[in-house]
Structure formats: structure tokens, C-alpha cells
Amino acid sequence: MNASLGHGIGLRTPHYPTVLEGAFDVDWFEVISENFMLRGGRPLAVLEKACEQAPVALHGVSMSIGSTDPVRHDYLRDLRSLIDRFDPAIVSDHLCWGSVGGHYAHDLLPLPYTEEALRLIVARVELVQERLGRRILLENVSSYLTFEHSTMPEWEFLAAIAERADCGILLDVNNVFVSAHNHHFDPSWYLAALPAARVGQIHLAGHSNRGTHLLDTHDGPVIDAVWGLYREAVERFGRVPTLVEWDDSIPPFDQLRDEAERARCIESEVLDGITRTA
Numbered sequence: 483m484n485a486s487l488g489h490g491i492g493l494r495t496p497h498y499p500t501v502l503e504g505a506f507d508v509d510w511f512e513v514i515s516e517n518f519m520l521r522g523g524r525p526l527a528v529l530e531k532a533c534e535q536a537p538v539a540l541h542g543v544s545m546s547i548g549s550t551d552p553v554r555h556d557y558l559r560d561l562r563s564l565i566d567r568f569d570p571a572i573v574s575d576h577l578c579w580g581s582v583g584g585h586y587a588h589d590l591l592p593l594p595y596t597e598e599a600l601r602l603i604v605a606r607v608e609l610v611q612e613r614l615g616r617r618i619l620l621e622n623v624s625s626y627l628t629f630e631h632s633t634m635p636e637w638e639f640l641a642a643i644a645e646r647a648d649c650g651i652l653l654d655v656n657n658v659f660v661s662a663h664n665h666h667f668d669p670s671w672y673l674a675a676l677p678a679a680r681v682g683q684i685h686l687a688g689h690s691n692r693g694t695h696l697l698d699t700h701d702g703p704v705i706d707a708v709w710g711l712y713r714e715a716v717e718r719f720g721r722v723p724t725l726v727e728w729d730d731s732i733p734p735f736d737q738l739r740d741e742a743e744r745a746r747c748i749e750s751e752v753l754d755g756i757t758r759t760a
């Protein structure tokens with residue numbers, strides 16, 4: 483799946499001028515789909531410019547694939563027209579729910595990992611992929627609570643969704659690290675359980691240590707332990723399009739670029755080492 487995309491960054495408003503000037507040196511961008519579901523204006527002009535110069539991925543935050551609310555056909559229609567217009571390299575959203583009874587939490591809420599939830603989500607992913615005319619990737623979210631009636635671990639649930647619905651996985655390595663800490667599991671178990679052929683993208687981001695738990699804040703650099711887990715992910719999944727997210731206290735473009743470059747260096751080190759020992 484798009485193994486050649488390389489290492490990119492999440493494109494946010496402060497860096498629009500950099501894209502408009504064409505003065506960037508990253509391989510690709512990811513944008514938040516909902517920010518571009520508009521009829522016109524500056525964001526669409528920026529997206530047009532970005533797409534002229536580099537591959538772009540559309541990353542959604544409000545599909546609410548795990549909700550029991552009806553699938554929103556107007557949302558899928560708007561997303562489809564964005565896809566048709568910009569031909570993104572990847573289309574993704576989150577394995578979570580965010581609405582109930584038409585009320586939106588504006589948050590990426592964790593699911594109970596049960597066979598019942600699995601069946602519901604697989605059917606919804608199939609419907610979404612049919613409406614969008616393409617495969618989507620679903621991302622593991624960070625979480626701070628679990629459901630007592632879950633019958634399987636998150637990694638087993640995610641793998642089963644991907645296999646049964648024939649969708650891809652956007653593996654957020656930072657989210658695995660955060661959830662592993664909060665729920666006391668070994669993050670290596672998570673990576674080991676995922677079907678390698680389904681992992682189509684990796685996210686990296688910073689988080690905050692709040693003492694009692696880790697919080698997925700996206701407001702700082704990737705910490706060393708998450709870089710270590712990324713190294714492990716490359717060992718297991720090989721060359722996967724990788725993207726650095728930074729959503730709060732957003733730094734200058736060059737600092738984000740340097741994070742993407744660090745990911746590139748780690749990937750090269752791991753893959754060169756594997757080649758030498760093969």
C-alpha cells in the first residue's frame with residue numbers, strides 16, 4: 483500500500499504559507515478531511531497547491547465508524563467529492579465512536595471490543611468503502627478507560643476489523659504507547675498481532691505525562707521511547723508511509739520536517755540492518 487510515499491507531516495494552518503510558496507522539503511502531507519469539506523476559500527486553494535506538489539492523504543475525525551447512529555450519507559457524499567477532486571494517496575479515519583442519538587462528543591471515544599461491535603463496524607466499513615469507491619484505513623486511538631464486557635484485546639479487534647471488512651490499518655505508534663502505559667500491556671504485543679499486509683500508514687506524535695496517565699496531546703516532539711517503538715514497527719512492517727502529527731503549540735515548519743527526517747533515518751537504519759543480515 484503506497485510504500486513509496488516516504489515521510490510526511492500533518493499540514494496545519496500555520497504552515498499554509500510554506501505550501502503556497504512551495505518552499506517545503508517533506509515527502510507528503512496529511513490534512514484533516516473535515517477542514518476541506520467547503521465550497522471554496524483559502525483552505526481549498528492551499529490543498530490544491532499541496533496536491534500539485536506532493537502526495538496528500540485525507541484523514542477524517544468525524545466518521546464515527548463505531549457509532550450505532552445511522553451512517554451519514556451527506557458526510558460520505560461530501561467526502562467522496564473531496565476524494566474525486568483531489569485523488570488522495572490515502573483516506574483514513576479512526577476506529578472509535580463519537581456520536582450518539584445525533585449528538586457529537588467531538589472526541590475519539592474507545593469501543594467495547596466484542597463480537598457484536600465487530601459485526602456492526604465491519605458492515606459500516608463495507609458500506610463506507612462502497613460509497614467512497616475505495617479502501618480506507620482505520621487508526622487505533624489512544625484511550626483512558628476500557629469496557630468490562632470487552633471479550634478481546636484491542637489489537638485482536640483491530641486486526642479482525644481489517645481482515646473481515648477488507649480495510650487497511652493506520653497504526654498510530656504513539657497511541658499504542660499511550661494506551662499500553664494507561665492499560666498496563668506490552669506495546670510489542672500490539673505490533674505482533676497486526677497483519678503486516680494491512681498496515682498502510684504509521685502516525686507518530688508527542689504526548690504528555692500527567693502522572694497518573696499519559697495523555698495524547700500532540701503538542702510536543704515524539705519521545706525517545708516512542709521512537710524505540712517506531713523502530714520495532716519498522717522491523718515488523720517494513721517500509722510504511724510515516725507521518726508526524728503536531729496539533730497544539732505547533733512549531734516552525736523546519737522542526738516538523740526534522741521530526742519526519744528522524745523517522746526516515748530510523749527506517750533506513752533498520753532496513754539497512756535487515757538487508758545486511760539477510
Ligand SMILES: [Fe+2]
Pocket residue numbers: 621654685687727
Ligand atoms: Fe494519529
